[in-house]
Amino acid sequence: MKSNSHVEYVCQVYNPGERAEVPTPADYAFGRFVRVLSVQAGQPDLIGVIYNTILMNPEFGTLGPRLSSAPELEIFSPDYLSEKATLVGILVVGSMPPAEGPAFQGIPPFSAPVDALVMPLTREELRRFHEGEAGPRLAYIPHLRSQAHPLIPHLLLNILDQVIELFPEHKEQITVLREGLAWQTYVQPMS
């Protein structure tokens, strides 16, 4: 991993061959909530959300003639292939203890360690992260909105859809927020 700020991290997705189980595209999809594992035992993990994907391909643009064919290159320089990578941008929105305990939404005081592992959140973990005293908590939304990135509005809509699905009993309440954001995202820019 690398970071651009206290809350903005870049994570490299495992390529085939690097891991027994390689992540599927759904695991690092846009809007997916992830857990950045802490190194110290007992410290809560950072919770983030994928807001951007970048493909790294050093070969891109090298259109000149080659002496070796592609199958030969696999034999002569195997490490070269691993330089192609999928990077995902993660915005940290809170933290949560690994097993149990209250989740925190907002800017966590500590940062993620370099080379920390990033895991997608399960449905149960996602629900736990959003659980408030009276219905869902979305206290990180104002923080996300303040980030200057063109995809943020769409990220917010994506997140709200997930939360509606997690908390169907509070659908009306979340929909008010979603509709407001949808209007600002789709209609207002056209006026």
Next chain:
Amino acid sequence: MSMHEPVGTTKGPGESPHEYTFVTPDVEERVRHGEFVYYEAVVDGQARQVVGRITDRRPLRTYPDVFMANPAVPPAHIAQMLGHGQGQHELFEITVRIIGYYDPVLKDFINPRLPPRAGRPIFLCDDEMLSHILSTRERGKPGSAWIGSLLSREPDAVPIVIDAGAFTSTHLAIIASTGAGKSYLAGVLIEELLKPYNRGCVLVIDPHGEYDTLQEMTNRPEFQGEDGYRPEVKILRPQQVKVRISSLNVGDYRALLPNLTERQEYILRNALSALRRARGDKYGFDDLMLAVREQGYKPADEMDEIAEEKPTKYADSVEAVLWRLDAVLRHSTSFNDYQQLPLQELYSPGRCTVLQLNEIDAREQQVIVATILRRLLQARVNAERGQADERSEDYIPYPTFTLIEEAHHFAPASGEVVTTHILRQILAEGRKFGVAVGLISQRPGKLDADVLSQCMTQCILRIVNPVDQARVAESIESVGRDLLLELPALSKGQVIIAGSAVNTPVICRVRRRHTSHGAESKDAPSIWVQYSSEGTRKRRERDHALPVDLTQPPKPLGSVMLDDDE
């Protein structure tokens, strides 16, 4: 929160030099429109509490519109979801108009022309302070009139006691839409004037016959004085209202006989001055007719017995005047040769006279009021100058207060009527002679603007009509713009009192009357239902039934039984 804890913190100046703003969380919702607050300042080396009235209140933190998309979802829930706690978040910016600090020596407010510094605490005036500074008089003391209590506080927490001496010398206006409580308030004022500590001398001109119930004052304990005083209430029914023909002047005739031509007026004027020269004020209807007649005919030559009087060129007009005078005055119940209501019967300290003018024609009402007011002003001028005959029935050696209901009939904006001139005169110079009037009107828009603007104490109840609101705004400068905005929002029995009888304009809840209210609206549907109910219908049929139906031929009632033996 106690009254001595600050309710807010000064933010900065307002729009005008006499305004400032402060910010308050107002958790207990006590910082309302019209409420009184103060800040502390040192003026001329003395610590003063500078009082002001709240004129505007606007929230500083409002929810975004999109939070209100679904009426079933409170925006607070959405704010809570976004991480905002349930704590008190509301904040208000309050605009205050500075009234000034109260100077107990001058008994008035003095504006220090020193707005509060930013960041200074603002306090709510407590009830005791307000009772002390808003009312010019102490309740129950001579010259006081207890009207009710301050609207923004609990009922009876801050009594509003106005200066009866002020409004009974520099005139009063009570203005409101119909049904807002004008007559009720007038009743309260009359009650206060007749209390043992005032013993007022009040005449009520009552064109609708609504003030009968004031008679209850005589026997109610509130009005009994320790020295045996009890107010006298005299109701003069329409048939008792008498005006002597000799007290009418040309203006009165002009009002009674509308569209008098110039020639007819000339004849009448000549006849009246001839009569006055010959008989002073001791003449009657027949004398008047004769005097008018003389204007049209040359007297017959005394020497020539067979000669008849000769008509002049005015004869036709004279006949017209005679005919018109005859039509109006001969059968009038109000105008007559000898009887006249003595002023002392109308005006006497400790007495409230109600002059009921219902059933009397509107033009005659105006003439009656004009003659009474004219005589009153003359009597007071004479009394003040020591020129009055003390044995006369019209000797009035004390100030008087005349309350005129439906004042727009007597001083209309649309043109002059016979009472307009005398009302203007009384409003302009009556103060010097102790002749004060109180005008009650439901249509200030139809009331003469000069007349309205000369009433120095104003009681304004709810006014919805924009024309009337505009008239009030232009004629009554002592009521601030901010209070005028309250006019349509006032409820029944809530009144803005401004002018010389109060230290600063106040919104007051009128107290309950001791006597019952005589001008209640009729509950038409319940009366209709009662009218057609079974019992009433049968009674009516019984009462209206003919004793015998005479339209049918008589039927045999039976036959005479004959004894068989005969």
